[in-house]
Amino acid sequence: MVFHNFTELRASLGRQEKRTAAVVCAHDETTLKALEQCKDQVSAVLIGDEKKIRGLTDLPYEIIPEEDMLTAARKGVGLVREGKADFLLKGKLDTSLILKAVVDKEHGLRTGRLISHLAFLELPGYHKLVVLTDSGMVIRPDLEQKKEILLNAVDTLHKMGYEEPKAGLLAAVEKVNPRMPETLDAEELTRLSREGKLAGCYVEGPLSYDILMSPESAKKKGYESRIVGDADILMVGDMATGNILGKALTITAKGKMAGIIVGAGAPVALTSRGSKPEEKVNSILLAAAGCR
Amino acid sequence: MVFHNFTELRASLGRQEKRTAAVVCAHDETTLKALEQCKDQVSAVLIGDEKKIRGLTDLPYEIIPEEDMLTAARKGVGLVREGKADFLLKGKLDTSLILKAVVDKEHGLRTGRLISHLAFLELPGYHKLVVLTDSGMVIRPDLEQKKEILLNAVDTLHKMGYEEPKAGLLAAVEKVNPRMPETLDAEELTRLSREGKLAGCYVEGPLSYDILMSPESAKKKGYESRIVGDADILMVGDMATGNILGKALTITAKGKMAGIIVGAGAPVALTSRGSKPEEKVNSILLAAAGCR
Known part of the structure; x- marks a missing residue:
């Protein structure tokens, strides 16, 4: 099969068991809004500033409180290693930090x-x-x-x-x-x-x-x-x-x-600083599809 | 001034004395059709296979018969050097041949x-x-x-x-x-x-x-x-x-x-093999504008 557009990608996700995102530094409005738009296709565990997260969304996902960015990334990687999440989603932190946790030799998701x-x-x-x-x-x-x-x-x-x-x-x-x-x-x-x-x-x-x-x-x-x-x-x-x-x-x-x-052992969904909200949504759907 | 589009570029050429193209290997339908579309803005001298040229166009320009491609390119360069043409237009030959004539150390259009x-x-x-x-x-x-x-x-x-x-x-x-x-x-x-x-x-x-x-x-x-x-x-x-x-x-x-x-001493208008006729027209207008 081949995907002709992002709408088709989304539809395909509806036909399978939901994948779960480990959201690193989830206290980010754009990320939470994007997750809301994917809630029928993707589940999540939210890692970040609990108070801020609760102020930004009503999503019923588990929240793991963690304000340090690198530790949050490491916790996200840990969830994937334990099978509690299927992929990583970047929230309010630099890509380099999430990658640092991913490529960590002992506790990361390296595959060689x-x-x-x-x-x-x-x-x-x-x-x-x-x-x-x-x-x-x-x-x-x-x-x-x-x-x-x-x-x-x-x-x-x-x-x-x-x-x-x-x-x-x-x-x-x-x-x-x-x-x-x-x-x-x-x-x-x-x-x-x-x-x-x-x-x-x-x-x-x-x-x-x-x-x-x-x-x-x-x-x-x-x-x-x-x-x-x-x-x-x-x-x-x-x-x-x-x-x-x-x-x-x-x-x-x-x-x-x-x-x-x-x-790495799991996809990491991310978008650049200048990108549109729709790009974030499609990246989440893509990561969910790419970790089957 | 600044040009907002090719239409504006064409209009600006109508307000000045016509520039003349030396057309190298002019026995080319696309090139001749493009010249026809620029006839109010650009004049030309056609170098190439005279019989073929006459079969393809009624344009009233001087024809210099020359079937050898490199010699045709050299004659085109010569016209620019003598002030009889303002720029070169590539017809049915490889870009490399026209450039060979342009960069010729003795008879070309090098400027350093x-x-x-x-x-x-x-x-x-x-x-x-x-x-x-x-x-x-x-x-x-x-x-x-x-x-x-x-x-x-x-x-x-x-x-x-x-x-x-x-x-x-x-x-x-x-x-x-x-x-x-x-x-x-x-x-x-x-x-x-x-x-x-x-x-x-x-x-x-x-x-x-x-x-x-x-x-x-x-x-x-x-x-x-x-x-x-x-x-x-x-x-x-x-x-x-x-x-x-x-x-x-x-x-x-x-x-x-x-x-x-x-x-070089004069612009050379050209288009790649895959390009549209409109691209050729606009390249001619551009070369005419760029040799003022």
């Missing part, structure tokens, strides 16, 4: 995999959700890290019910050019995929954005491929490219975005 | 400046044309090259009548981070600007796309600056970022784009 960011986008003119990675965690991944980033995306999509996600490796051009290292990495990842070393997905690149996202452009350029106009994953060469692309797609192209961090 | 690409974008939700650079020529510019790329954009805008263009230096973040070289370069360019070493423009960065292009995001993040929501130039750290961004803005955000190559 690289931690990376997935941005799910619902775009005008595109028929399904597409995952952009990595636009928020790994600054300048090498080939080995790109492989992990790709597999993190593929694993999450598998958990969501996708069978064989298609990943397009973005570059400025379709031809391999030694002066553009991202095209060399893309060629190598495509080769690994063809040799069956990246199981459960279809990988192709380097591809320019127009070839990948506009069947009309691909036709004009004489490029034929089953990924053209049908990619599930857009992988970029470095974080700056992904970050700028993702923001252009939401701000100027008016796409909807949701973001989670994956590669 | 770096050659770079400017993509002018008319974007939904943005109130004026914005220049994206460099998304098509310089793969991975160093600081010195970035300075030249920036000044090429500023010079062109000055020729078009802009007084003090504002340039935003794009990155994933607003804070300088030594692990993100583009933020260091942005900081240095901003410093040079503050010290008056980049005259005739306002430069600021590193800036994330959301801060730069969404006053709402900037407000949420508490970022105040006179460039927020009002940039004339978006400068990227490398070509891949610019290329992917530009295509996302045209394909997914449905923006209109026009492209020219600058830094």
Whole structure:
């Protein structure tokens, strides 16, 4: 199966047992409002300033009082380790603190995999959700890290019910050019995929954005491929490219975005400071779907 | 003055003496149709396969018969050098061939400046044309090259009548981070600007796309600056970022784009293989405006 939009993602969650979020520093109006909007799909344990939380919401969830931010993050991680929560949701604290608790060697959620960011986008003119990675965690991944980033995306999509996600490796051009290292990495990842070393997905690149996202452009350029106009994953060469692309797609192209961090034992739902309330809601739904 | 859209750019050309394009390998239907649509604003000399040209158009311009592509490009450059044409327009040949003639040390149009690409974008939700650079020529510019790329954009805008263009230096973040070289370069360019070493423009960065292009995001993040929501130039750290961004803005955000190559003695109007006829028209108008 494939999700065509966030509405469909929400509907799919209604058909399964509710997942539970461990909400770190839950004394945050935006986060609590987002949780209210997901209450039919997602349950929660709220960690944070109890008095403030009670002043902001009537949600009937258990509250674990904890005002220290890092301790709150550690308690959230503990809930996931004990099976009392399925994923983490960031409230009023910096992403770096929640990640510190996640990657803690003794008490964290490390799995040996690289931690990376997935941005799910619902775009005008595109028929399904597409995952952009990595636009928020790994600054300048090498080939080995790109492989992990790709597999993190593929694993999450598998958990969501996708069978064989298609990943397009973005570059400025379709031809391999030694002066553009991202095209060399893309060629190598495509080769690994063809040799069956990246199981459960279809990988192709380097591809320019127009070839990948506009069947009309691909036709004009004489490029034929089953990924053209049908990619599930857009992988970029470095974080700056992904970050700028993702923001252009939401701000100027008016796409909807949701973001989670994956590669640890459980997804972490988060949104950036400038994001809209709807983004937070969709990120929660996404994290719930990605921890199946 | 500032151009709010391509229609305004076209109108401004009607108020001045017509500029003349030297059209290299003019036996190309798209190019000739585009020229027809600009005939009130731009004149031309057509270099190429005379028989084919006559079969494709009734435009009353002089035809210089020349079927060899590189020789045609050289003849086009010659026309500019002799003052018989003001800019070059690419017809049915590879960009690399026209550039070969442009950068020829003895007979070309070199000025000692770096050659770079400017993509002018008319974007939904943005109130004026914005220049994206460099998304098509310089793969991975160093600081010195970035300075030249920036000044090429500023010079062109000055020729078009802009007084003090504002340039935003794009990155994933607003804070300088030594692990993100583009933020260091942005900081240095901003410093040079503050010290008056980049005259005739306002430069600021590193800036994330959301801060730069969404006053709402900037407000949420508490970022105040006179460039927020009002940039004339978006400068990227490398070509891949610019290329992917530009295509996302045209394909997914449905923006209109026009492209020219600058830094030589005359602009070169060109469009990529996959682009729309309207893009070619706007590129011609842009080159005519940029050679004032």
